[in-house]
Amino acid sequence: MENKDYTVEILEIIRSNTSPGIMRSRLEDYHANDLAEVFPQLKISERRKICRILDLDMLSDIFEHIDEQAAAEYLDEMDIKKAAAILSAMETDAVVDVLQMMPKEKKNLLIELMDDDARKDMAIIASFDEEEIGSRMTTNCIMIRENLTVKQAMSSLVDQAAKNDNISTLFMVTEDNTFYGAMDLKDLIIARRESPLEDLIATSYPYVYGNELIDDCIERLKDYSEDSIPVLDNDNKLLGVITSQSMVDLVDDEMGEDYAKFAGLTAEEDLKEPLKESIKKRLPWLLVLLGLGMIVSSVVGLFEEVVSQLTIIMCFQSLILDMAGNVGTQSLAVTIRVLMDESLTGKQKIELVFKEMKIAFSNGAILGILSFVLIGLYIGLFKGKTFVFAYAVSGCIGASLLLAMVISGAVGTLIPLFFKKIHVDPAVASGPLITTVNDLVAVISYYGLSWIFLINMMHLVG
Amino acid sequence: MENKDYTVEILEIIRSNTSPGIMRSRLEDYHANDLAEVFPQLKISERRKICRILDLDMLSDIFEHIDEQAAAEYLDEMDIKKAAAILSAMETDAVVDVLQMMPKEKKNLLIELMDDDARKDMAIIASFDEEEIGSRMTTNCIMIRENLTVKQAMSSLVDQAAKNDNISTLFMVTEDNTFYGAMDLKDLIIARRESPLEDLIATSYPYVYGNELIDDCIERLKDYSEDSIPVLDNDNKLLGVITSQSMVDLVDDEMGEDYAKFAGLTAEEDLKEPLKESIKKRLPWLLVLLGLGMIVSSVVGLFEEVVSQLTIIMCFQSLILDMAGNVGTQSLAVTIRVLMDESLTGKQKIELVFKEMKIAFSNGAILGILSFVLIGLYIGLFKGKTFVFAYAVSGCIGASLLLAMVISGAVGTLIPLFFKKIHVDPAVASGPLITTVNDLVAVISYYGLSWIFLINMMHLVG
Numbered sequence: 022m023e024n025k026d027y028t029v030e031i032l033e034i035i036r037s038n039t040s041p042g043i044m045r046s047r048l049e050d051y052h053a054n055d056l057a058e059v060f061p062q063l064k065i066s067e068r069r070k071i072c073r074i075l076d077l078d079m080l081s082d083i084f085e086h087i088d089e090q091a092a093a094e095y096l097d098e099m100d101i102k103k104a105a106a107i108l109s110a111m112e113t114d115a116v117v118d119v120l121q122m123m124p125k126e127k128k129n130l131l132i133e134l135m136d137d138d139a140r141k142d143m144a145i146i147a148s149f150d151e152e153e154i155g156s157r158m159t160t161n162c163i164m165i166r167e168n169l170t171v172k173q174a175m176s177s178l179v180d181q182a183a184k185n186d187n188i189s190t191l192f193m194v195t196e197d198n199t200f201y202g203a204m205d206l207k208d209l210i211i212a213r214r215e216s217p218l219e220d221l222i223a224t225s226y227p228y229v230y231g232n233e234l235i236d237d238c239i240e241r242l243k244d245y246s247e248d249s250i251p252v253l254d255n256d257n258k259l260l261g262v263i264t265s266q267s268m269v270d271l272v273d274d275e276m277g278e279d280y281a282k283f284a285g286l287t288a289e290e291d292l293k294e295p296l297k298e299s300i301k302k303r304l305p306w307l308l309v310l311l312g313l314g315m316i317v318s319s320v321v322g323l324f325e326e327v328v329s330q331l332t333i334i335m336c337f338q339s340l341i342l343d344m345a346g347n348v349g350t351q352s353l354a355v356t357i358r359v360l361m362d363e364s365l366t367g368k369q370k371i372e373l374v375f376k377e378m379k380i381a382f383s384n385g386a387i388l389g390i391l392s393f394v395l396i397g398l399y400i401g402l403f404k405g406k407t408f409v410f411a412y413a414v415s416g417c418i419g420a421s422l423l424l425a426m427v428i429s430g431a432v433g434t435l436i437p438l439f440f441k442k443i444h445v446d447p448a449v450a451s452g453p454l455i456t457t458v459n460d461l462v463a464v465i466s467y468y469g470l471s472w473i474f475l476i477n478m479m480h481l482v483g
Numbered sequence: 484m485e486n487k488d489y490t491v492e493i494l495e496i497i498r499s500n501t502s503p504g505i506m507r508s509r510l511e512d513y514h515a516n517d518l519a520e521v522f523p524q525l526k527i528s529e530r531r532k533i534c535r536i537l538d539l540d541m542l543s544d545i546f547e548h549i550d551e552q553a554a555a556e557y558l559d560e561m562d563i564k565k566a567a568a569i570l571s572a573m574e575t576d577a578v579v580d581v582l583q584m585m586p587k588e589k590k591n592l593l594i595e596l597m598d599d600d601a602r603k604d605m606a607i608i609a610s611f612d613e614e615e616i617g618s619r620m621t622t623n624c625i626m627i628r629e630n631l632t633v634k635q636a637m638s639s640l641v642d643q644a645a646k647n648d649n650i651s652t653l654f655m656v657t658e659d660n661t662f663y664g665a666m667d668l669k670d671l672i673i674a675r676r677e678s679p680l681e682d683l684i685a686t687s688y689p690y691v692y693g694n695e696l697i698d699d700c701i702e703r704l705k706d707y708s709e710d711s712i713p714v715l716d717n718d719n720k721l722l723g724v725i726t727s728q729s730m731v732d733l734v735d736d737e738m739g740e741d742y743a744k745f746a747g748l749t750a751e752e753d754l755k756e757p758l759k760e761s762i763k764k765r766l767p768w769l770l771v772l773l774g775l776g777m778i779v780s781s782v783v784g785l786f787e788e789v790v791s792q793l794t795i796i797m798c799f800q801s802l803i804l805d806m807a808g809n810v811g812t813q814s815l816a817v818t819i820r821v822l823m824d825e826s827l828t829g830k831q832k833i834e835l836v837f838k839e840m841k842i843a844f845s846n847g848a849i850l851g852i853l854s855f856v857l858i859g860l861y862i863g864l865f866k867g868k869t870f871v872f873a874y875a876v877s878g879c880i881g882a883s884l885l886l887a888m889v890i891s892g893a894v895g896t897l898i899p900l901f902f903k904k905i906h907v908d909p910a911v912a913s914g915p916l917i918t919t920v921n922d923l924v925a926v927i928s929y930y931g932l933s934w935i936f937l938i939n940m941m942h943l944v945g
Contacts, residue, residue, distance in 0.1 A: 027687055050664070050686040054707045086706070182669040189651040189668075189710070202512070206651075206668075207644040224512040225489060243735070244548070245516045246728040248651070248710065265727040266708040272731055273705070276738035277820070283745065284816030299842045303813050304849065310809050311850050314802040315857065322798040322866070329794040336784040339922060340776040342801055347772050351765050354746030358739070380761050387766065388773050395777065404784070460801060 027055040028062070035059070035067055041074045048075060053082035060087060065098050072099055072107075081110035084119070093122035096131075105134030112159050113142045114267075145260055154238055155231025157271060158252040160261040161185045167193040167201040167222065171212045178209070187264055189248045193222050198258040200251055202226050228253050231260055239271055240361055279357065282448040306453065313457040320461055324468035330482055333404065334471050337396065337418050338464070344388065345425040345463040349455045352377045352433030357448050360441050374434045381430025385423040393419030413479055414471075421467040428466075429459045489517040490524070497521070497529055503536045510537060515544035522549060527560050534561055534569075543572035546581070555584035558593075567596035574621050575604045576729075607722055616700055617693025619733060620714040620723040623647050629655040629663040629684065633674045640671070649726055651710045655684050660720040662713055664688050690715050693722055701733055702823055741819065744910040768915065775919040782923055786930035792944055795866065796933050799858065799880050800926070806850065807887040807925040811917045814839045814895030819910050822903050836896045843892025847885040855881030875941055876933075883932050887925040894920050 034047050048056065048071070060068060060083070072080060084092050084107055096104040096119065108116050108131060116139070120128050132140060142160040149155030163181050165174050174191070182188055191209065193201040202224035212221060228251045229238050242250055242263065249262035263271075321338075328335050359365070359373060397415035401408045436455050437447035475481045496509050510518065510533070522530060522545070534542060546554050546569055558566040558581070570578050570593060578601070582590050594602060604622040611617030625643045627636050636653070644650055653671065655663040664686040674683060690713045691700050704712055704725060711724035725733075783800075790797045821827065821835060859877035863870045898917050899909035937943045 030687075046682075050684075052685065052687065052689050052707060052709075055687070055689065086708075179672055182672050186667075186669065187651075188672075189649075205648075207648065210641055210644050210650075220508075222512075223514065225492075225514065225517070227514050227517065243731060245514060246548075246731065247514075248727070265710070265731060269705060269708065269727060269730045269734055273734050273738065276735065276742065280738065280742050280745065280820075281816065283742065284812050296838065296841055296845070299817075299838070300845050303842065304846050306813075307806070307809060307846055307850060308853075311802075311806060311853065314805050315854075315861075317805075318798045318802045318858075319861070319865075321801060322795075325794050325798060328790070328797055332787050332791040332794075333784075335790055335797050335800075336780050336787060338797075338800065339783060339804055339926070340773075340780045342804075343776050343779075343918065343922070344769070344773060347769060350746050351768075354743065355761075358742075376758065376761070379758055380765065383758070383762050384766050384769055388769060391770075391773065392777075396780075399777075399781070403781075456805065460805070464801070 027051055028059055031056060031059045032062065035063065035071060045074050045076075049079060053079065054086040057083045057086035060095065061091065068095055069099060072103060077106055077110045080107050081112075084108075085111055085115045089115075089118040089122050092119045097123070097127070101130065102134060105131050109136045109139040112161060113139065113146050114157060114159060116143060117146060142261075149231055152234050152236070153232050154229050154235050154242075154263065155252055155260065157235065157267050158231065158261040158263050159187070159267070162187045162249060162251075162262040163191045164194050164198075164259060165191050165204075167195055167218070169218055170214075171209065171216055171218055171221075172214050174209060174218055178206070187249050187262060190262075192251050192259055192262070194259050200228060200253050200257055200259045203251065226251070229263070230255060235271060235275070239268075239275055242268060243272065279448050282446070283354065283357075283452065309453050310456070313453055314460075317457060317460040317464065321464050321468075324464070324472070327468050327472045327476060330476055331471065333400070333406075333414060334417070334468070334475070338467065340392075341418065341422055341425055341467045342460055342463045344422060345429040345459040346456055348381050348384070348426045349429040349433035349459045352381070352430045353437055353451055353455055356434045356437045357451070360437060360447060370438055374431060374438070377430045377434040378427055381426045382423070385426035388426070389419040389423035392422055410481060413475060413481060417467070417471050417474055421463070421470050424466045424470075425459070425463040428462045429455075432458050432462070489513055490521055493518060493521045494524065497525065497533060507536050507538070511541060515541065516548040519545045519548035522557065523553065530557055531561060534565060539568055539572045542569050543574075546570075547574055547577045551577075551580040551584050554581045559585070559589070563592065564596060567593050571598045571601040574623060575601065575608050576619060576621060578605060579608060604723075611693055614696050614698070615694050616691050616697050616704075616725065617714055617722065619697065619729050620693065620725050621649070621729070622723040624649050624711060624713075624724040625653045626656050626660075626721060627653050627666075629657055629680070631680055632676075633671065633678055633680055633683075634676050636671060636680055640668070649711050649724060652724075654713050654721055654724070656721050662690060662715050662719055662721040665713065688713070691725070692717060697733060697737070701737060704730060705734065741910050744908070745816065745819075745914065771915050772918070775915055776922075779919060779922040779926065783926050783930075786926070786934070789930050789934045789938060792938055793933065795862070795868075795876060796879070796930070796937070800929065802854075803880065803884055803887055803929045804922055804925045806884060807891040807921040808918055810843050810846070810888045811891040811895035811921045814843070814892045815899060815913050815917055818896045818899045819913070822899060822909060832900055836893060836900070839892045839896040840889055843888045844885070847888035850888070851881040851885035854884055872943060875937060875943060879929070879933050879936055883925070883929040886928045886932075887921070890924045890928075891917075891921045894924070 031048070031051060034044060037044070039047070056071075056079075063071070075083075084096070087095065096107065108119070111119075120131065123131070132143070135143075145160065146156060146158065161184075163178055163185055165177050169177065178188065178191060189206050191204045191206055193204060195201050202222040203226040204218075204221045204223065208221045227241075227245050227247070229242065231252050231254055247265065249264045251262055252260050254260050355377070356373065393412070393415050395415075396418055397408070397412040399411075400406050400414055401411035404411070406414075433451075433455055436458070437451045440447040440451055493510070493513055496506060499506070501509070518541075525533070537545075546558075549557065558569065570581070573581075582593065585593070594605070597605075607622065608618060608620065623646075625640055625647055627639050631639065640650065640653065651668050653666045653668055655666060657663050664684040665688040666680075666683045666685065670683045689703075689707050689709070691704065693714050693716055709727065711726045713724055714722050716722050817839070818835065855874070855877050857877075858880055859870070859874040861873075862868050862876055863873035866873070868876075895913075895917055898920070899913045902909040902913055
């Protein structure tokens, strides 16, 4: 990283003997995130000093950049009134996170000491479920009555700007707070004082309802690529906004979750996670997979007789199972991503299944022929068998590879489509089921083909 | 989705017979993204009509929301001067994408007709490689000289606001355009006219250099959660900004890529992708995996003798290989995510390896015991063997399951750490190698243990 690390500079300022006034103005030159990164390196007394020196605006910004566990700890170190004041000035969603980390009594005391507005905003956000988009909004936005003049709107903005950060889009409401439309601040700034406000307002501006599920609306919100999207309650009253910074977090979370589920974890993990938590996140999948694996094993057991007559074929079982699994995984990954687009028609779904099968067939044909040639050569040269024997076996391998791959491609697409249909998250449920089905398909086609072709028809042994 | 779909409304307006003036003011009430979604449903003549009716500002917004392939097509339908004017008003990064979709001559003609500023901005962005953060910036930001008064700054802002969308943070530069600091628009709005500008400027504001790799700086930029982060050239001159909307796209792309790589695709795919492209994206991995699978098969071949004496053990090969693979995948997924944090110390890496092994050991012990009990019961009851025989075999399975899982956990962590060290993307390279190593470990520990314990020591056959 070429950028310089501000940590050393900031530490130097804090540990210097300059007056509070100078120190404040020097610290205010830094970004809240850089100041936040210094906090864990400070002694309690130094943190207290900073909290006395900086103003509430800056402190609340800093605390928004500290992770909730640590923030709760630092707030605990200071005077409870100061802590309540900092919380009152923070973004509401961050406050909710921090308070959850505190013991119940302390939490209630702090909520009591917070200012009325902050408490009210918190209650609104807390009323939404974690999975609902409303839980991720901020009430920190500019709301302006729709029937003002440009000049009145400007002064209403100046009044609210001190307490609200998200000012680049202004939201217009009617008398009873019903959402009316939105306006770019830039248009207001360049508008002539006497022109009517109405011309600047987009009345069909996009919005979401607070109780929509994040999963359902995130793709749509991403498309608008706006600074902030208004969030309404069920009576169409404006509650707050989803900012594009929250969108970054939302997209990050959503994708991270998909990624984790895909890898067979029940949720994302990080380095600091305690051992017990990690075990808990992974064990459920492993248990399911073990159970399914046992089913596969008992099916393999049905072919014990075949293998005992022709042991060489068991050497290539892992190859065919692995390849079927790989193809299934590819199809699954593509299907899950395609399914994120809610508006898929039935015809498109059928097309997808056929396309996946066509891809699997093409790749399967290439790999099947390759296996036929190479494995035949290998058995003939290194296993001391005749080339007729060798190519009979490798022919079976090539053919079952192709068959297993085509079926895996279809299964890898159909299973997530099915889970989506019955409203089960396809990223979670599909993986193990696909592995099992593909294993079964591969085992049955490989040993079945070997049994019919090699043993019953060609009467090979060895 | 509860929100109403504006498409029908918009189509109705366009297909009505109202005058251009009314139509424009009605269409301007909609979000550019919603208008963009209507475009593919229009006839050429209707698209031409809209492009005559709406102003450049709105049209350029709409074209930013149309995907580049379609946008190039629509621009081709209209008068070339109009097309050049729309391009001149669009965000530079979007223009670059659209122009790439056009035939060379048309492209050069359009660039010639675009206005000077747009052409200059395009040249700057085009100078960066796709992997560099500079390629994702926009030059669309407000730059203000650092030595102005509040009043002068305000009027400089009003001058620039008409042509620039990202106004919530203002960037201060010195005479020669060197980056000096940043200021929130909201602070400027509420500042007293006579107060010095200097107090409002954060001079240690975060920034990136245009030639930093996206991979290297994205985590840091996310942490700042700012509307826009300034991008500098190597002489510290301000070139443009990364907006939080671009951040949403960047995070989406990065995570999508990781996800795709993890699933064994060389890149993300979508529904419209032609068959040939899809095959090309998937075949390389499958070929690698086939080659590695053949290696595993030849190692399994070494144990042919063991299996021919005791065929029952081959039934459980797939179980042990699959479980080792699953544990390896879990460790790999966690390690890749942890590695995104660039600042990992050597000690943390060692801790991670040990932690993964401990998790694998705990889970392996639980699953191993479970397999020992259940599989023993299964063999005893359904395979017509004595319980001594059954539990000897299932003991081997349980023990090799534990061993294979612990080693897989370690391998799943060490291999990505190693690839990271030698600067190879761990998400791409680790998967197949881990599968192969884990297969080998599982095969050798399972058949090896069976050979020593069941055949050499207990002299079992069957």
